[in-house]
Amino acid sequence: MTQRILLIISGGIAAYKALELVRTLRKRGIAVRAVLTESAEKFVTPLSLGVLTEDHVFGDMFDLKEEREIGHIQLSRQADLIVVAPATANILAKMANGIADNLATTLLLATDKPVLAVPAMNVRMWHHKATQRNLERLHADGVHILEPDSGEMACGEYGKGRLPEPEAIAAEIERLLALPRGADPLADQPDFAGDALSVLDKLEPNGNLTDKHILVTAGPTHEPIDPVRYIANRSSGKQGFAIAAAAARAGARVTLVAGPVQLPTPLGVDRVDVETARQMLAAVEAALPADAAIMVAAVADWRTADAAEQKIKKDGSGQPAPLALVENPDILATLSHHAHRPALLVGFAAETQKIAEHAQAKLIRKGADWIVANDVSGDVMGGDANAVQIVTTDGIETWPAMPKGQVADKLIEKVAHALSSRPG
Ligand code: CTP
Numbered sequence: 001m002t003q004r005i006l007l008i009i010s011g012g013i014a015a016y017k018a019l020e021l022v023r024t025l026r027k028r029g030i031a032v033r034a035v036l037t038e039s040a041e042k043f044v045t046p047l048s049l050g051v052l053t054e055d056h057v058f059g060d061m062f063d064l065k066e067e068r069e070i071g072h073i074q075l076s077r078q079a080d081l082i083v084v085a086p087a088t089a090n091i092l093a094k095m096a097n098g099i100a101d102n103l104a105t106t107l108l109l110a111t112d113k114p115v116l117a118v119p120a121m122n123v124r125m126w127h128h129k130a131t132q133r134n135l136e137r138l139h140a141d142g143v144h145i146l147e148p149d150s151g152e153m154a155c156g157e158y159g160k161g162r163l164p165e166p167e168a169i170a171a172e173i174e175r176l177l178a179l180p181r182g183a184d185p186l187a188d189q190p191d192f193a194g195d196a197l198s199v200l201d202k203l204e205p206n207g208n209l210t211d212k213h214i215l216v217t218a219g220p221t222h223e224p225i226d227p228v229r230y231i232a233n234r235s236s237g238k239q240g241f242a243i244a245a246a247a248a249r250a251g252a253r254v255t256l257v258a259g260p261v262q263l264p265t266p267l268g269v270d271r272v273d274v275e276t277a278r279q280m281l282a283a284v285e286a287a288l289p290a291d292a293a294i295m296v297a298a299v300a301d302w303r304t305a306d307a308a309e310q311k312i313k314k315d316g317s318g319q320p321a322p323l324a325l326v327e328n329p330d331i332l333a334t335l336s337h338h339a340h341r342p343a344l345l346v347g348f349a350a351e352t353q354k355i356a357e358h359a360q361a362k363l364i365r366k367g368a369d370w371i372v373a374n375d376v377s378g379d380v381m382g383g384d385a386n387a388v389q390i391v392t393t394d395g396i397e398t399w400p401a402m403p404k405g406q407v408a409d410k411l412i413e414k415v416a417h418a419l420s421s422r423p424g
Contacts, residue, residue, distance in 0.1 A: 003177050004031040006079035006113075008104045009049075011039025013154040014086040014120040014163035018044060021085060021166040022052045028170060030177070033079065034058070037091070037104050058103060076111035081176055084108070086120035086163045089131050095143065096134035116144040116176055118169055123159030139267055146172045147264045164264050174384065175242075175405040209252035209416050215290035215342065216244040217297035217331065219259030221277045225323065226308035233298050237261030239348075239386060240296035242408035244269045247294075250412050255287040259297055277303065277328035284331055285338070292344035292415050295332045295368075303328050336367030344418055346370045346411075349391075352377040359391040369393075369418075372411065390414070 005025065009018045018040075022032050034049045035058045046057040058075065076082060084091060084104075091105065095117070100106040108115065117138065125131055126148060139145055146169060149162040163169075218240020222230040237258060244256040245266030254269045257280055265271045272283045277299045284293070302325040312321045332347045347368040349359045352375070359373035371391045387401035390411075399410065 002029065002031050003080050004033065004078060005173060005177075006033050006035065006076055006082045006107075008035045008037070008082065008084045008087075008091075008108070009040040009044060010037045010084065010086060010088045010091040010104065011042060012086045012088045012120050013043065015040045015043035017163050017166060018085060019048060019052060021169055022049065024166040024170045025173065026052065028174065030170075030173065031055075033075070035075070035104050035107070037102060039088075076107045076113055079113055081173065082108065082111055082113050082115045083118065083169075083173060084115065085118035085169055087117040089119070089121045089125045089128070089134075092117060092119060092131065092134045092138065096137040096141075114142075114144065114176060114179075116146060116172065118146045118163060118172075119148050119161075120163035121148075121161050122153060122155055123157055123161045126159070126161040135267075144172075144176060145267050147267055149264060168262075168264060171384065175403060178403040179405065209247060209250040209412070209419070212252045212291040212416075212419060213255070213289070214244075214247040214252040214415070215255050215257070215284065215287050215293040216240055216247065217257045217259075217280060217284060217293075217295045217299075218244065219261040219263075220298050221259045221280055221300045221328075222275045223277065223300045223303035223328070224275075224307040225304050226310065226312045228311050231300055231303065232260075233300065235259070235261075235298035237263050238384065239404045239407065240294075241266060242404045243294055243296060243411060246405075246408040246412040247415070250416055252291075255290070257283045257287065257297070259299075276300075277331070281329050281331045281334060284335065288338065288340040288342070290340075290342045291419055292346065293335055293342040294346045294348075294411070294415070295335075296348045297331075298350060299331060300328055302326065330366065332368060333366045344369050344415060346372060346415070349373045350376040356389055356391060356396050359389065360396075363391055363393070 009015050025032050032053045033055050034053050036044065036046060041059065046059060049057045094105045095108055098109055100109040135145060146164060148160055149164050150160045151162045152158050153161060219237030220233045220235040222232050224230045241263050244254050248254045248266055248268035256269050256271045258271055258273055260275055274280045274283050280297060280299060305324040305326045335341060336345055345368045347362065347366055349362050349371050351358045351373055355373045355375050359371040363371045373389045373391055374386055384403055385401050386404050386407045388399050388407055390397040
């Protein structure tokens with residue numbers, strides 16, 4: 001069945017990127033119906049949007065003919081997910097306060113569907129206490145938020161506030177569309193329910209990690225050969241980022257030590273960016289103590305003995321430059337012997353064959369409590385789904401293939417359960 005999103009475009013300079021987003025979503029087989037706020041019409045024309053969505057574009061709530069043919073309540077009923085992209089500081093403020101003064105904000109208030117907001121604004125507006133307060137409130141109301149990227153802004157300033165690339169937004173939309181309906185905190189809310197408590201009750205689909213510190217590593221490491229070359233691997237960081245996001249949703253304080261990846265920081269997560277295995281180890285040790293550490297990073301096993309200070313040149317002999325490698329520290333094994341060993345230590349094992357057997361050996365060798373073994377013989381690295389087995393000293397649990405976001409939710413639920421049943 002075709003999945004449908006209702007895309008609300010609010011008026012910021014990033015609104016033009018909404019066209020590329022529509023194109024990306026349509027390529028992925030997702031139907032898009034668009035609503036433009038009045039100020040968004042200054043950046044995107046209803047005509048170009050209409051051509052790309054192959055649908056009527058909605059604008060003014062008081063277009064009575066439209067209202068007769070398809071009422072504003074109806075508009076959101078026909079969607080599986082409502083996406084506000086770009087979401088200006090203004091529309092976020094209205095959403096957080098339940099203001100409904102145009103078609104977009106009215107249907108946001110009237111909807112019973114999950115909502116994803118993708119903010120984009122000037123860096124100072126983003127960091128303003130009012131915006132951050134509104135975001136926290138929306139997060140507590142169950143609105144999904146994809147944080148903006150950092151970089152140069154249209155206004156010439158530099159910082160956080162850029163709309164993420166359409167591909168990244170589309171990936172988040174696909175992840176949310178794949179969530180089972182029950183997993184969404186607003187999914188089974190009755191229409192127009194204004195009872196905040198009933199929403200908050202449903203906010204902890206992953207168990208309770210309040211007051212817990214969860215440390216997550218994610219992504220690859222890059223080991224320099226010379227100033228322009230490095231040793232790397234295909235890890236995308238998606239699974240680790242999804243786990244950090246799930247832990248934050250469950251109420252934990254989360255430190256995410258990330259190798260070089262192009263992924264937005266999940267809401268409520270403290271991120272430390274590193275490049276090499278040795279930097280990752282240092283960042284992990286600096287983040288201790290933690291209640292649980294989940295080591296998802298694909299750490300490079302080797303680095304060059306000495307990275308050259310200058311670019312290595314061909315010497316004309318036809319022989320490749322010799323590359324002496326030395327082993328990197330094993331971060332997981334180091335943690336298992338650490339004075340501040342987390343109460344729960346979870347490793348990941350990327351395997352292409354004899355998955356469970358190798359994972360069991362790794363569990364013992366590295367001193368971990370659990371190993372999440374995944375079969376990377378397909379396109380797991382960089383892909384959006386994962387099939388894992390959880391290997392513990394008690395045995396092996398096999399989970400069916402599911403989106404990485406769902407693996408994250410299930411794993412965090414298991415972590416919360418384990419921490420609550422352990423003393424201290
Ligand atoms: N790991 C780590 N430090 C390293 C290598 C791996 O902390 N230097 C962690 C990974 O984050 C993961 C687990 O160890 O949680 C297993 O990673 P994997 O690459 O599968 O294991 P390796 O030790 O590299 O084993 P092998 O390459 O022999 O399969």
